[in-house]
Amino acid sequence: MFFTYLRRELRRRRKAALVVASGLALGIALVIVVDSVSNGMGKAQDKVLQSLYGLGTDMTVTKAASASTGDAQRPRFRFDAQNNGDDSTQSSDRVMVQGFQTLSASTVAKVGSQSGVSDAVGGLSLQVLKVSGQFTRGRFQQNESGGGFQRGGGTGGPQGEVKGGGADFDVNNYSVYGTDVTKPGLGPLTSSKITSGRTFKATETDAKVVVADSAYAKEKKYKAGSTVTIKGVTFTVIGIATADSGDSAADLYIPLKQAQTLGDAKDKVTTIYVKAADSKKIDSVKSAIQRHVSGTTVTTSADLADTVSGSLSTASSLAADVGTWLSLAVLVAAFLVAGLLTSSAVSRRVREFGTLKALGWRSGRVTRQVVGEAMVNGLVGGALGIALGLAGAYVVTAISPGLQAQVGGGTGGGGGFPGGPGRRTAKTLEVALTAPVSVTTIVLAVGLAVAGGLIAGAFGGWRASRLRPADALRRVE
Amino acid sequence: MYELNNVTKRYTRGKDTVHALDGIDLTIPDGDRLVIQGPTGGGKSTLLQMLGGLDRPTSGEVVLDGTDLARLSEARLTRVRSESIGFVFQSFNLIPTLTAQENVETALVPLGIKVRERRELAAEALRSVGLGERLGHLPGEMSGGQQQRVAIARALVKKPKVLLADEPTGNLDEGTRDEIMDVLERLWKEHGLTFIMVTHDSTLAKKAPRLATLRKGKITVQENAAT
Numbered sequence: 001m002f003f004t005y006l007r008r009e010l011r012r013r014r015k016a017a018l019v020v021a022s023g024l025a026l027g028i029a030l031v032i033v034v035d036s037v038s039n040g041m042g043k044a045q046d047k048v049l050q051s052l053y054g055l056g057t058d059m060t061v062t063k064a065a066s067a068s069t070g071d072a073q074r075p076r077f078r079f080d081a082q083n084n085g086d087d088s089t090q091s092s093d094r095v096m097v098q099g100f101q102t103l104s105a106s107t108v109a110k111v112g113s114q115s116g117v118s119d120a121v122g123g124l125s126l127q128v129l130k131v132s133g134q135f136t137r138g139r140f141q142q143n144e145s146g147g148g149f150q151r152g153g154g155t156g157g158p159q160g161e162v163k164g165g166g167a168d169f170d171v172n173n174y175s176v177y178g179t180d181v182t183k184p185g186l187g188p189l190t191s192s193k194i195t196s197g198r199t200f201k202a203t204e205t206d207a208k209v210v211v212a213d214s215a216y217a218k219e220k221k222y223k224a225g226s227t228v229t230i231k232g233v234t235f236t237v238i239g240i241a242t243a244d245s246g247d248s249a250a251d252l253y254i255p256l257k258q259a260q261t262l263g264d265a266k267d268k269v270t271t272i273y274v275k276a277a278d279s280k281k282i283d284s285v286k287s288a289i290q291r292h293v294s295g296t297t298v299t300t301s302a303d304l305a306d307t308v309s310g311s312l313s314t315a316s317s318l319a320a321d322v323g324t325w326l327s328l329a330v331l332v333a334a335f336l337v338a339g340l341l342t343s344s345a346v347s348r349r350v351r352e353f354g355t356l357k358a359l360g361w362r363s364g365r366v367t368r369q370v371v372g373e374a375m376v377n378g379l380v381g382g383a384l385g386i387a388l389g390l391a392g393a394y395v396v397t398a399i400s401p402g403l404q405a406q407v408g409g410g411t412g413g414g415g416g417f418p419g420g421p422g423r424r425t426a427k428t429l430e431v432a433l434t435a436p437v438s439v440t441t442i443v444l445a446v447g448l449a450v451a452g453g454l455i456a457g458a459f460g461g462w463r464a465s466r467l468r469p470a471d472a473l474r475r476v477e
Numbered sequence: 478m479y480e481l482n483n484v485t486k487r488y489t490r491g492k493d494t495v496h497a498l499d500g501i502d503l504t505i506p507d508g509d510r511l512v513i514q515g516p517t518g519g520g521k522s523t524l525l526q527m528l529g530g531l532d533r534p535t536s537g538e539v540v541l542d543g544t545d546l547a548r549l550s551e552a553r554l555t556r557v558r559s560e561s562i563g564f565v566f567q568s569f570n571l572i573p574t575l576t577a578q579e580n581v582e583t584a585l586v587p588l589g590i591k592v593r594e595r596r597e598l599a600a601e602a603l604r605s606v607g608l609g610e611r612l613g614h615l616p617g618e619m620s621g622g623q624q625q626r627v628a629i630a631r632a633l634v635k636k637p638k639v640l641l642a643d644e645p646t647g648n649l650d651e652g653t654r655d656e657i658m659d660v661l662e663r664l665w666k667e668h669g670l671t672f673i674m675v676t677h678d679s680t681l682a683k684k685a686p687r688l689a690t691l692r693k694g695k696i697t698v699q700e701n702a703a704t
Contacts, residue, residue: 001579001586008574355570358531359631360559360587362552469558470532 006372013345017377020341023334024381024452025388028445030327032389035444036435037396044431046301047244048405056186058282059300061111061120061272061289063101091132093231095262098127098175102268103296110293111272116285118277121186122269124178124259125250128230133169138162174216176230177250178259178269181205187273188249189241197224197239206257210235214242216251228252231262274298334381335452339459342374346463357469370464371457378456382449386442396435405429479505479528479639479671484537485694486523497523498534499694507638510665510672511698512685519691521675522643528673529562529641530554542638559587563632563670565661567644569624571616571631577603578612581631588635602634603627606660622653626660633664640665642674646681654678 010017105122112120142160179187181200189199195214200207212222217240222228226237235254243249260266276285286298346353353366486498497520505511513521526532527539530546539546541561546554563584571580581599590598600612606626616624625645632640645661646654658681665672674681682688689698 001582001592004579005572005575012574351568351570352572355564355566355572356583357555358529358558358564359584360555361583362555362587365587468532470526 002369002372005369006376009373010376016341016345017373017380020338020374020377020456021381021384023337024378024449025384027327027331027334027452028382028385028448029388029392030330031448032386032437032441032445033392033396033435034324034327035441036389036393036437037433039436039438039441040396040434043436044403044405044433047431048429056190056275057273057301058276058279059274059286059289059298061103061107061274061293061296061298062270063103063296088134090135091130093128093130095176095231095264096127096129097263097265097268097270098125102265102270103272105267105269107293107296108269108272111274111289114285114288114292116277116281116288117274119183119186119275120272121180121183122256122272123180123187124256124263124265124268125270126176126178126259126263128172128174128176130172130174131169132172133167135167135169136165138165174251176252176254176259176262178256178263179253180256186275189253192241192243192248194239195242197237199239199241200253200255205255207255208233208235208258209238209255211239211241211253212237213248213251213253214240215248230254233258233262331448331452335455338374338377338381338452338456342370342377342456342460343463346370346460346467350467353464353467354469357467363465363467366467367461367465370460371454374457374460375450375453378449378451378453381452382446385449386445389441389445390437393435393437396433400432400434403431403433405431478507478542479503480538480540481527482538482540484527484534484539486520486527486532487535496694498527501537501694501696503689503696503698505671505673507671508669509687510685511674511687511689512682513673513675513689513691514677514679514682515691520694521691524691524696525641525643525673525675528639529564530558555587559584560635561638563635563637563640565625565628565632565640565642565645567647569616569621569628569648571624571627573616576613576615577608577619577627577630580616580627581634584631584635598634599630602630605633605664606630620653621649622656625649625653625657629657629660629664633668633670636668637670639671639673642672644676645674646676646678654681658684 102124103122108120108122111117140160140162177188179189179200181204182202184190184199184202189211192213194211197211199211200209210228212220212228217223217237220228222237222240224237224239228235228237230252235252235258241248241253254262256269260268274285274289276282282300282302286300289296289298356366357363481501481503484498484501484503485496488495488497499520501524513524515521523532527534527546528541530539530541530549533547537547541557544557546557549557572583575583578596578599581602582595585595585598600609603609603612603626606629608623608626608630611619611623611627614623616627619627625648629645640661642661646657649657661672661674664670674685676682683701686701687698688701689696
């Protein structure tokens with residue numbers, strides 16, 4: 001009887017049912033689209049952040065660079081001018097620790113031993129400036145007409161002038177990252193895929209091997225098996241890595257020990273990458289590290305996310321603020337309309353429900369009938385809303401609007417890791433926005449549909465339960 | 478058997494108090510057939526509501542078979558209505574979306590009777606009022622007389638002790654009225670019911686063995702020697 005009565009009533013009042021279901025559908029569809037777009041924003045932001053420090057890293061520990069002390073840290077290059085006719089190439093590289101003050105390797109162990117830390121790995125970020133070219137001395141030519149120098153002011157010697165000489169040189173500036181090859185699961189290299197050759201073996205802690213970023217390798221025509229010379233040390237390219245986001249953390253990756261030797265930074269690291277045991281307790285792990293490892297800056301992905309600006313940030317804020325409020329407003333309005341329409345429908349059926357009560361139907365049975373009808377409306381609205389929402393999310397994903405994310409900027413020097421290992425300037429990344437619909441979103445939508453039905457049913461059910469059979473029958477007269 | 482002792486019902490409308498029933502004392506033996514007459518606003522429908530357990534008196538007792546309906550909990554009163562009292566209304570009060578058979582079944586739903594048995598009982602009740610061929614018809618597809626027959630079948634399908642009818646022929650033409658009254662009279666006799674009917678129709682009132690008249694909340698009962 002319950003289902004027969006319910007089905008017939010919904011069919012009889014299908015226009016009202018459609019209005020209620022459509023309102024709920026609109027609200028639920030908006031929630032799905034906003035939620036999936038927010039998910040997409042989150043994924044885009046994760047992608048941006050992962051490109052900076054790799055997968056699995058929850059936070060980094062660094063030490064802010066001290067203020068520049070003038071010439072002391074500025075690289076100086078000295079080249080001897082060659083004798084006449086000598087056009088041999090000279091080169092000189094300067095390897096500098098990039099970005100941050102260094103931390104001792106023992107700090108890595110100390111961070112790793114903190115409560116809630118699953119793993120910690122150190123890395124050293126270097127910047128290499130290589131100047132190479134020809135430097136030739138000018139040639140003195142004596143005047144044919146008379147003696148004496150035109151320059152120098154002497155009067156008793158032969159006259160003449162210096163001709164030719166100069167320099168033809170190339171400056172190559174690239175970044176090198178010293179990675180702990182014994183822990184390949186953590187650190188910036190995890191945001192890249194090896195597309196040629198291989199990655200480091202755990203045994204290659206001090207091997208002269210290098211993994212090159214694909215963009216840099218393309219520019220320098222490196223491939224697996226090529227050699228690269230850094231500060232006079234020759235490394236063999238064992239693999240080419242392609243960054244997931246298209247923007248790599250460094251141009252070359254070498255074993256940490258080799259980097260420490262090149263950078264004259266024995267047992268030093270610039271960044272410690274930390275993985276928390278529980279991703280929900282990142283804040284408490286951060287506090288523990290800050291408390292127990294003094295003089296360091298701990299930067300979580302949430303901190304870094306705050307430094308993301310550009311259209312991604314704008315769109316993310318828009319989705320979080322306007323989208324959420326709009327969805328909520330539509331949902332609340334839909335719930336209210338559903339409730340009022342259901343209540344109004346009960347008012348029009350006073351005689352019907354009064355008759356049933358006179359026949360011996362308990363209030364609970366009448367209320368269940370009303371709530372049941374409202375629930376079906378809610379579920380139909382939910383199904384429509386899910387279909388609409390999925391279509392909306394599909395359209396967003398199909399269009400995949402491009403968003404720009406600027407990371408870092410002015411905060412880079414503050415000791416955090418905006419900009420990735422050692423980066424101190426803003427970097428701009430292009431990411432495509434998608435709108436992935438998660439199971440959680442669908443569960444949320446179904447939950448909202450049920451809630452909508454229950455709220456509408458509560459309005460109507462409350463009205464129906466308060467009906468007295470006598471009151472209902474009085475309307476007959 | 479009904480026993481009404483000093484039953485009053487007052488309604489307050491703003492500053493005015495209306496005495497719909499004013500100290501009613503009435504005994505209705507089992508199997509009685511009582512017609513209640515009176516002017517509009519005299520308290521007829523209010524008395525019927527008290528008898529049917531649809532409303533409670535302001536004071537006094539409405540005793541049905543030893544149980545004071547005025548003092549029962551809502552749940553028990555609902556149970557008494559579902560088991561012992563059948564209603565027939567002037568406007569039939571059928572559920573428009575349910576068929577004749579399903580409408581009759583609604584009276585059996587509170588009794589927890591299984592679906593198959595419910596259907597059989599409903600069909601049998603409809604056959605007893607001459608609607609065996611109309612089981613699957615919706616109220617909108619039937620005439621007023623047929624709809625009232627469905628309502629009578631609904632009232633009697635649970636085999637109640639009491640049948641309360643509020644102007645059961647008020648919306649019907651003269652010919653149909655007589656048909657319905659014939660059906661009601663036959664079923665009253667067949668089932669041994671206590672049949673209480675409110676009507677404005679003097680023709681029907683004259684046929685009743687007992688006639689109660691309600692004026693301004695007061696009741697007078699006359700025996701009809703002619704019947």
